[in-house]
Amino acid sequence: MLIRRQEAWMERESDVTPESLYRNRRELIRGLGAAALAAPLLGCGPGGETTEKEADAPAGRYAGVPANSRYRAEDAPTDYEAATAYNNFYEFGTGKSDPARHAGAMVTDPWSVRVEGAVERPGTYAFDDLVRRSDLEERIYRHRCVEAWSMVIPWIGVPLATVIARLGPTADAKFVQFETLADPAVMPGLSYPVLDWPYVEGLRLDEAMHPLSLLAVGLYGRVLPNQNGAPLRLVVPWKYGFKSIKSIVAIRFLERQPATSWNRAAPHEYGFYANVNPEVPHPRWSQASERRIGEFRRRKTLPFNGYADLVAPLYAGMDLRRNF
Amino acid sequence: MSNRAPLAIGKPLLFLALALPALWLVWQWLAFAAGAPHHLGFNPQETSNRFSGLWALRCLLLTLALRPFSQAIGRPWPLALRRMTGLYAFAYALMHLSSYLGLDLLFDWKTFTRDLLERPYIGFGMATLALLLPLALTSTRRAVRRLGARRWLALHRLVYIAGILAVSHFLLLAKGDLREAQIYAALIAGLLLLRIPRRYFLRDIRGQRAQGPANG
Numbered sequence: 001m002l003i004r005r006q007e008a009w010m011e012r013e014s015d016v017t018p019e020s021l022y023r024n025r026r027e028l029i030r031g032l033g034a035a036a037l038a039a040p041l042l043g044c045g046p047g048g049e050t051t052e053k054e055a056d057a058p059a060g061r062y063a064g065v066p067a068n069s070r071y072r073a074e075d076a077p078t079d080y081e082a083a084t085a086y087n088n089f090y091e092f093g094t095g096k097s098d099p100a101r102h103a104g105a106m107v108t109d110p111w112s113v114r115v116e117g118a119v120e121r122p123g124t125y126a127f128d129d130l131v132r133r134s135d136l137e138e139r140i141y142r143h144r145c146v147e148a149w150s151m152v153i154p155w156i157g158v159p160l161a162t163v164i165a166r167l168g169p170t171a172d173a174k175f176v177q178f179e180t181l182a183d184p185a186v187m188p189g190l191s192y193p194v195l196d197w198p199y200v201e202g203l204r205l206d207e208a209m210h211p212l213s214l215l216a217v218g219l220y221g222r223v224l225p226n227q228n229g230a231p232l233r234l235v236v237p238w239k240y241g242f243k244s245i246k247s248i249v250a251i252r253f254l255e256r257q258p259a260t261s262w263n264r265a266a267p268h269e270y271g272f273y274a275n276v277n278p279e280v281p282h283p284r285w286s287q288a289s290e291r292r293i294g295e296f297r298r299r300k301t302l303p304f305n306g307y308a309d310l311v312a313p314l315y316a317g318m319d320l321r322r323n324f
Numbered sequence: 325m326s327n328r329a330p331l332a333i334g335k336p337l338l339f340l341a342l343a344l345p346a347l348w349l350v351w352q353w354l355a356f357a358a359g360a361p362h363h364l365g366f367n368p369q370e371t372s373n374r375f376s377g378l379w380a381l382r383c384l385l386l387t388l389a390l391r392p393f394s395q396a397i398g399r400p401w402p403l404a405l406r407r408m409t410g411l412y413a414f415a416y417a418l419m420h421l422s423s424y425l426g427l428d429l430l431f432d433w434k435t436f437t438r439d440l441l442e443r444p445y446i447g448f449g450m451a452t453l454a455l456l457l458p459l460a461l462t463s464t465r466r467a468v469r470r471l472g473a474r475r476w477l478a479l480h481r482l483v484y485i486a487g488i489l490a491v492s493h494f495l496l497l498a499k500g501d502l503r504e505a506q507i508y509a510a511l512i513a514g515l516l517l518l519r520i521p522r523r524y525f526l527r528d529i530r531g532q533r534a535q536g537p538a539n540g
Binding site for chain 1: 365366367369370428429430432435438439442443444445496497499500501503
């Protein structure tokens with residue numbers, strides 16, 4: 001008999017948008033068509049663009065992907081519109097709307113990923129060879145940005161552990177480093193060294209192999225929009241958002257802890273681990289609370305973004321104030 | 325050209341122009357509250373904090389720029405606008421604080437205290453406002469008379485310190501991309517430089533008068 005324990009990090013079924021509503025959201029939005037049509041005329045900004053984007057997107061490519069009920073964050077998922085128009089992707093500019101504005105120029109098909117380092121099967125992998133359709137599942141995760149805002153996103157992806165297991169890290173591999181595309185032809189943000197491009201991130205191998213770590217290829221049942229890190233991005237929901245590197249072009253297996261971009265830029269502000277921790281303040285943002293996009297009040301930030309039950313054992317015996 | 329003419333038109337125009345951003349922000353929040361379409365974006369508090377803070381800084385810069393501007397055009401009338409632009413800077417700074425403390429923190433004093441202690445840029449922001457407060461309170465003609473012109477002027481030189489604190493606040497809160505804050509910092513630095521050499525220059529002239537012609 002299956003006993004489903006309601007753990008602290010799990011979203012209660014009752015809190016999630018009813019599936020019928022969620023599945024029918026396009027119809028609902030179409031129903032709002034009249035209002036949406038009027039909106040651009042009134043110059044009311046983002047709201048009016050929804051129907052157009054819904055229609056344009058290659059909808060339903062991942063519509064049939066099974067949901068993994070073990071990983072369903074509580075609370076209603078953030079509006080698709082907000083999740084795809086309020087982004088940090090500095091390669092396309094540092095404004096929140098810059099990625100949605102500029103990322104369309106990035107070509108994500110064909111896409112290949114270089115696999116290097118301490119691994120049995122290195123080489124250049126085509127997207128489809130790395131991520132198989134049969135691997136995919138939907139998971140609803142909380143997403144907490146270091147800037148003290150958060151979202152709830154239904155991702156489509158493959159457990160990172162599945163991909164890593166196929167690549168076969170050798171005994172030397174202790175860390176994994178990921179690298180984002182850096183193509184000045186399509187990424188206007190690269191012209192200014194906000195960070196040392198290309199963007200790199202990394203995990204300890206056991207963090208990477210943790211069942212929560214996901215390689216996402218879609219959200220809300222659809223292909224990832226470019227501004228969200230198409231075609232392939234990391235999602236590590238117990239860490240601040242900048243760890244969840246976008247548009248991955250290289251995966252390296254390393255013996256030593258790799259450089260990570262924000263840590264390199266400001267080591268006293270952004271640690272390698274960057275686990276969500278309300279106890280460790282940041283010089284610019286209180287990490288004790290966060291604004292869930294779409295909500296007016298701040299809510300309390302949970303240790304490990306609410307995933308402590310699952311991931312705290314990874315850090316047993318570590319001083320998380322020092323290893324922030 | 326008389327001194328009155330540009331002021332008669334310019335002052336009410338500037339008054340209106342500087343009121344518009346505040347009215348816009350209030351209008352957007354009212355729309356937000358009514359559930360109507362608005363331009364505050366997906367993180368309204370962030371937009372509102374940023375917008376009010378930028379206008380406080382712009383008004384402060386404008387206030388500091390009026391003397392050099394008056395010198396550049398060789399006319400005194402821009403000086404008569406400083407009280408208004410200075411009070412606008414204070415009003416926007418108050419709006420900025422209200423946006424952050426009221427709409428963002430919902431008067432959560434515990435969080436505010438922690439912010440003040442843990443985040444240097446909050447301290448710089450509060451110090452800016454604290455410096456602008458006595459200037460706003462002594463902005464009347466009566467206050468000038470009561471303090472005496474010399475003391476009043478000395479007090480109002482605090483506006484330069486306020487400018488430095490305000491851009492420091494901006495520089496410290498920027499994440500990664502400092503460009504916008506650096507532009508404001510450069511403008512403040514430029515305006516300060518315009519003031520400092522002039523005073524040294526005057527001292528040199530006075531010194532030269534006392535000592536006779538120097539080596540040239």
